[in-house]
Amino acid sequence: MTTQITTREYILFAMFAVLTSKIMTMPHVIYNYATHDAIFSVLLNMLIELLLVVLITLLIAKNPDKTFFEFLSSKITKFGATIVIIIISLYLLLKATFILQETYTFFLHTIYEQFNIFYFFVPVFLLIGYMAIKGVRTIGKSLEIFGFFVVIGLGIAFINTVGLATFDANLPYFRDGISDVFAGTFYSSFYIGNSLVLLFLMGKVKINSKITQKTLLCCSLVALFVLIMDFLFYDILGYTVIYSTFALSDLSQFNPFVSDLGHLSWLSIIVGTVNLFSLVAIMLYSIGEGTKQFCKTNTATIPILFALAIMFGTCYILKFDLKVFNEIIIDYGTYFATSVLGIVTILLFILNIVRRSKNETVTKQSNNISSNIDANSVDAI
Amino acid sequence: MLIVLTPSSFTTPSQFKSHAIATSMALDTAEDELELTIQIIKPQPNSGSGPKYQHISSQGATISDCIEKLEMQLGRIIGLGHCATMVISDDVCTKYNLLYTLDDLIRGNELGTNTLLIHTMDKAKDILTSSAAEENNTQDLLMDITQLNQQLYSTKTDLFSFYNNSISPHSTAIMLSLDINNDAQQGQSNSESGAQGAASGSTSATSDSTSNSSNSSGQQSKSIKSQGDISIFVDGNLVDTLSYQELKGFNWLDSKTKRNLFKLENISSEELTNATMELVNLGQNIKLETSITNNTPLIYAKVDVRAKILKIQDENDAILTNQISYIDESIQSAFKELVQKEVDDSIKLSKEKNFDKLNFYHLFEKNHYKEWQQYLANLDDPDNYMQGIQVYVDAAITENAQ
Numbered sequence: 001m002t003t004q005i006t007t008r009e010y011i012l013f014a015m016f017a018v019l020t021s022k023i024m025t026m027p028h029v030i031y032n033y034a035t036h037d038a039i040f041s042v043l044l045n046m047l048i049e050l051l052l053v054v055l056i057t058l059l060i061a062k063n064p065d066k067t068f069f070e071f072l073s074s075k076i077t078k079f080g081a082t083i084v085i086i087i088i089s090l091y092l093l094l095k096a097t098f099i100l101q102e103t104y105t106f107f108l109h110t111i112y113e114q115f116n117i118f119y120f121f122v123p124v125f126l127l128i129g130y131m132a133i134k135g136v137r138t139i140g141k142s143l144e145i146f147g148f149f150v151v152i153g154l155g156i157a158f159i160n161t162v163g164l165a166t167f168d169a170n171l172p173y174f175r176d177g178i179s180d181v182f183a184g185t186f187y188s189s190f191y192i193g194n195s196l197v198l199l200f201l202m203g204k205v206k207i208n209s210k211i212t213q214k215t216l217l218c219c220s221l222v223a224l225f226v227l228i229m230d231f232l233f234y235d236i237l238g239y240t241v242i243y244s245t246f247a248l249s250d251l252s253q254f255n256p257f258v259s260d261l262g263h264l265s266w267l268s269i270i271v272g273t274v275n276l277f278s279l280v281a282i283m284l285y286s287i288g289e290g291t292k293q294f295c296k297t298n299t300a301t302i303p304i305l306f307a308l309a310i311m312f313g314t315c316y317i318l319k320f321d322l323k324v325f326n327e328i329i330i331d332y333g334t335y336f337a338t339s340v341l342g343i344v345t346i347l348l349f350i351l352n353i354v355r356r357s358k359n360e361t362v363t364k365q366s367n368n369i370s371s372n373i374d375a376n377s378v379d380a381i
Numbered sequence: 382m383l384i385v386l387t388p389s390s391f392t393t394p395s396q397f398k399s400h401a402i403a404t405s406m407a408l409d410t411a412e413d414e415l416e417l418t419i420q421i422i423k424p425q426p427n428s429g430s431g432p433k434y435q436h437i438s439s440q441g442a443t444i445s446d447c448i449e450k451l452e453m454q455l456g457r458i459i460g461l462g463h464c465a466t467m468v469i470s471d472d473v474c475t476k477y478n479l480l481y482t483l484d485d486l487i488r489g490n491e492l493g494t495n496t497l498l499i500h501t502m503d504k505a506k507d508i509l510t511s512s513a514a515e516e517n518n519t520q521d522l523l524m525d526i527t528q529l530n531q532q533l534y535s536t537k538t539d540l541f542s543f544y545n546n547s548i549s550p551h552s553t554a555i556m557l558s559l560d561i562n563n564d565a566q567q568g569q570s571n572s573e574s575g576a577q578g579a580a581s582g583s584t585s586a587t588s589d590s591t592s593n594s595s596n597s598s599g600q601q602s603k604s605i606k607s608q609g610d611i612s613i614f615v616d617g618n619l620v621d622t623l624s625y626q627e628l629k630g631f632n633w634l635d636s637k638t639k640r641n642l643f644k645l646e647n648i649s650s651e652e653l654t655n656a657t658m659e660l661v662n663l664g665q666n667i668k669l670e671t672s673i674t675n676n677t678p679l680i681y682a683k684v685d686v687r688a689k690i691l692k693i694q695d696e697n698d699a700i701l702t703n704q705i706s707y708i709d710e711s712i713q714s715a716f717k718e719l720v721q722k723e724v725d726d727s728i729k730l731s732k733e734k735n736f737d738k739l740n741f742y743h744l745f746e747k748n749h750y751k752e753w754q755q756y757l758a759n760l761d762d763p764d765n766y767m768q769g770i771q772v773y774v775d776a777a778i779t780e781n782a783q
Contacts, residue, residue, distance in 0.1 A: 171747035238545045243487060250494075 007208040009140030010060075010201060011218050012147055013282060014053050017194040018219045019150075020279040022046070022226040024272060025102055026191040027233050027247040029326070034184030036170040038241075041184030042230045045192045046223035048185075048341070052195045053219050055348035057212045060202050067203040069293060075351060082294070084347070088196055089290040091340045094333065095194070096283040097311045098325055100124070103276040104315075105322040110249045110269050117320055125308050128277060132284035132304045136204050139281055146274045153271030154225065161232050161251050169235045190329045190337040194279060196344060200286035245322075248272050284308070401457040403464045404434070405523065407505035408482075410472040414440045415482075417447035418506040419459065436510055445485045461491045466523040467498050467540070468505040469556070471612075471622070480547055480617030487544055494541035499523060500556040500612040500622065507561050511605055526559065526607050547617050551742035552764075558610040558622050613736045620734050630727025631738050633720050633776065634682055636667040642691070645719060650711045655696035658712070660688040663781050671745055673752040676759060677769055678745050684720060684776040708780045720776035732767050741770055 005013075027042065034041045063071050072081035104120050131139050174181075205211075233247040244250040252268045287307045288300025318324045405420040418438040439454060441447035452459055473482065486492040501508050508523070538556045546554040609625030632638040641662050648656045668683040690707065731738060745753040757763040 168743075168747055171743075172750045175750055237541075239548045240541060240545045243544075 003135055003137050004204050004206050005136050005140040005201070006206050007211050007214065009137075009143065010198075010205045010211070011215050012140065012143040013201060014057070014195060014198060014215050014219050015147070015222045016143060016275065016278050016282065017197055018046070018049050018053065018222045019226060020194055020275045021099060021102070021191050023229045023233075023248045024106065024246050024276075025322075025326075026188055027230045028241060028244055029191070029330075030184040030188045031234065031241045033187050034180045036175060037173055037178070037180045038184055038234055039170070039227070039231050040173065040178075040181040041188065042227060044181060044185045045188060046226060048345075049192050049195055050216065050219055050223055052193065052341075052345065052348070053198065054212065054216055055345070055352060056195060056198045057215045058352055059348065060198070060205055061207055061211050063202060064205065064207045065203060067289075068199045069290070071202060071351075084344075085290045087340060088199065088344065089287045091193070091337070092196060092283045092287050092290075093307055093310060094336075095190070096280045096287070096307075097314045098190070098329065098333075099276050099280050099283075100311060101315050101318070101320065101322055101325050103273065103280075104320060106246055106249070106269075106272055106276070109246055117315075121312060121315070124277065125312070128281040128284055129304060129308055131281035132288055133299075133301050136201060136285060139278075139285060142281075143278060146278055150271050150274055153268065154229075157248060157252055157268050157271070158225075158229065158232075161236060165232050165235045167235060169238050186338065187330055187334055189341060190333045193337060193341045193344075194283075197279075197282045197286040200289040246272070399458055400460045401455050402460050405466045405468070405509055406461075406464055407468040407470075407509040408444070408473050409470045409505045410476060411440045414442055415444065415447055415473065415477075416440045416506070417444060417451065418509055419451060419464075420509055421455075421459070436506070438506065443485060444482065461486070462493060464492055464496055467492070467496055468508045468523070468559075469498060469500055470505040471500065471502045471619070473505075474500060474612065474614070474619035478617040479614060479619075480544070482617075483540070483543075487540060492540055494539065496540045497524060498538050498540055498543055498556050500558045500619075501560055502558065502622065503561040508559060508605060511561060523559070523605075526557070526605070543614070546740075547614065549740075549743070550746070551737040551740045552616045553736045553738055553740070554614045554617075555738065556612045556614065557607070558612045560606045560608075560610075562604040562606040613734065613738070615736050620736055623730065627730055628727060628738070630720075630724040631731075633665070633684055633724055633774070634667060634669070634739055634772075636665060638662065639664045643688075643719065645712060645715045648711055648715055650707070650709050652707060653693070653695055657692075657694045658690060658707070659692040660690050660778070663687045663689055669744060671748050673745065673749050673756060676756055677771065678741070678753070678756060678766075680741065680744070680770065680772045682724070682772060682774045684774060686716075686776065686778050687781045688778045689781050706780050708778050713777055716778050717774070717776045721774045724772055724774050728767075728770070728772050732770075735765060735767060737767055742766065 022042070022045070026045075027038065030041045030045075031038045059071070066074075069081055069085055072084055075081075076084070100121075103124075104115070104117070107120065108115050131142060208214075229251070230247065233244075233251055234241060236251065237244055248268045249272065284304055284307055285300070288304040291303040292298070292300045294303075318328070401421045403419040403421050407418040407420075409416040409418070416438055417440075418436055420434050420436050423433060423435040437451060437454060439447045439450040441450055448459055469479070473479075499508070543554045543556070546552070609628075610622055611625075611628055612622045613620040629641070632641055639662055643660055643662065645658045645660070648658055664687050666685045670681040670683075672679050672681075693707065745756075756769070757766060760766060760769075
């Protein structure tokens with residue numbers, strides 16, 4: 001019997017995927033290219049993310065008994081499905097590595113002056129490896145608990161900072177046209193596409209009615225929250241965004257009341273950490289699920305362990321330096337991410353349309369057969 | 382979180398022994414170098430004997446240089462995360478560009494964004510040490526003074542505001558300016574802090590508010606004086622230090638200003654004959670409308686002030702009750718004239734010194750972007766955009782009986 005998660009847990013998966021990374025380093029990266037219009041790049045990014053969520057959820061809702069690999073194999077042959085799975089898994093592996101490095105740098109930025117890499121990576125790898133190996137139900141149950149803390153933390157972060165906004169710091173918008181908006185979206189494309197992890201939940205979700213509408217509604221609320229927090233970031237920090245790296249933690253320092261208390265910034269640390277770890281665990285699980293058929297094994301343990309080794313190796317080669325990561329992502333990762341997102345989006349569109357067309361053809365044929373039978377019956381009588 | 386934080390916490394030595402917590406800093410010049418003085422918390426036994434804070438100084442080419450020498454001197458790493466105030470002497474502001482001087486601190490994320498910057502014509506170290514007695518903490522005192530000024534006169538002078546304003550197009554940042562009151566006081570056991578408003582009008586009477594303190598042994602100490610003076614910086618360079626009087630016009634155009642005193646003189650009406658009226662501003666609503674006509678930027682300011690009458694002195698020494706409202710057309714007219722005059726004086730000063738305290742640049746840029754860019758393009762020097770700006774004020778008072 002296949003392990004299944006509830007619709008609510010699926011929606012939590014989607015919400016975490018939409019939220020993570022969008023209020024950490026992404027706003028700073030976008031600002032480098034879009035400056036005053038950066039918020040519109042964020043808007044575009046969130047719309048792309050929501051589109052992916054909708055397309056994937058539609059696919060999952062209509063194919064509740066098939067995994068993504070099985071579904072793809074029936075549409076574009078096994079070889080084609082293998083290629084797609086490998087590309088998406090590689091993409092998720094790179095994103096997971098980046099998010100891990102982002103988290104390590106976040107700890108250095110907010111908590112520790114020095115942080116031994118082994119004291120970070122060993123416990124983290126144990127944690128996310130365990131979650132990924134235990135499977136989708138463990139992650140789903142964990143998200144139900146984490147979600148509460150994330151909501152509280154983000155709510156407090158919002159309340160702390162909204163009073164400091166002037167709402168006009170970046171006006172007028174589109175002063176130099178709209179090309180900056182697309183540049184901001186293009187160069188931050190590596191930060192979007194987290195929702196591709198949902199593809200690997202296909203066949204593992206107990207489908208309720210209106211799952212697509214509910215998922216879209218909840219993810220839209222998350223997207224709206226991201227938009228608001230990034231707007232506050234750009235509005236409050238103004239031109240000093242260039243000095244800032246992590247939006248969530250840097251924003252929480254601006255309220256003197258919070259600074260005096262000294263400890264409320266920990267909320268942002270907890271929220272950020274929980275978010276990042278959860279998504280890395282989900283990505284690791286997705287990579288395991290996607291690649292386990294190539295290992296000719298029923299469990300994803302070996303692919304997950306292999307992925308962890310690659311992640312650590314990559315971080316080691318890049319010297320655990322977030323700036324080095326960012327440079328590589330801007331130079332190369334952007335093109336790879338844009339290509340993957342573009343191809344996957346088009347593929348999802350086609351799969352959804354082709355599926356509906358086939359169903360309509362079958363329905364018409366069924367109707368014709370039925371009408372023929374009726375006609376023959378009448379004649380017989 | 383426990384899984385990640387516990388191993389590192391167990392193996393990290395206690396920072397109490399390896400770090401010194403700096404609560405305030407002072408930056409002076411010494412010959413051709415910078416002199417940095419920090420106030421650090423001095424660990425002491427529970428008996429509480431001895432001073433609570435310690436001041437140490439070092440000289441170097443840059444702030445980082447000074448900090449390195451201080452750390453060697455102390456044998457501890459200096460933690461600036463709790464540093465709430467930084468006093469900078471006029472010598473440093475005159476000789477150095479503060480954007481570059483303070484770059485060490487903001488780029489490396491050493492100081493918090495809420496660290497208050499204070500300018501002084503005297504030695505910055507003296508500001509720091511003047512109130513560092515057993516019962517007092519310089520940091521709290523300076524923060525009280527500066528934050529009160531922020532609330533009353535909208536003079537936001539923290540590190541973040543300084544940087545954000547300096548690197549924005551209008552480039553103008555401000556700092557509160559404090560001085561040492563050289564009339565030393567002895568034996569006072571309380572300390573006061575506060576900024577003040579001054580009566581205005583045709584007379585210029587100012588009052589000082591001073592904060593005095595002494596330690597428990599009664600030693601003579603200097604006191605800090607705040608007169609509401611503000612230092613203006615453009616692109617990180619000090620332009621001038623202006624008095625509260627000179628900047629009053631800007632306060633009328635800022636919606637955050639409140640509790641400033643103002644005086645109307647030679648008022649005559651049905652109830653009053655050649656009267657002098659002192660009022661306090663309880664809050665104001667400002668509406669700024671902008672236009673660029675014939676390549677001239679214009680600002681029309683509608684200022685509505687809620688005010689309370691504190692004092693009325695009538696020529697005939699009439700006994701005046703509080704049962705009627707004295708705010709009539711003559712008062713309104715006098716008030717409007719007063720505000721226009723003070724605004725004109727402040728705008729004239731800003732044109733002479735070429736600074737833009739209220740960020741008119743952004744006001745025109747957001748409302749009339751294309752016309753504003755054309756206006757700037759037509760100027761010989763786009764940085765001198767203040768020269769062409771004209772401000773008209775329509776001010777009115779609403780009496781508040783509170």
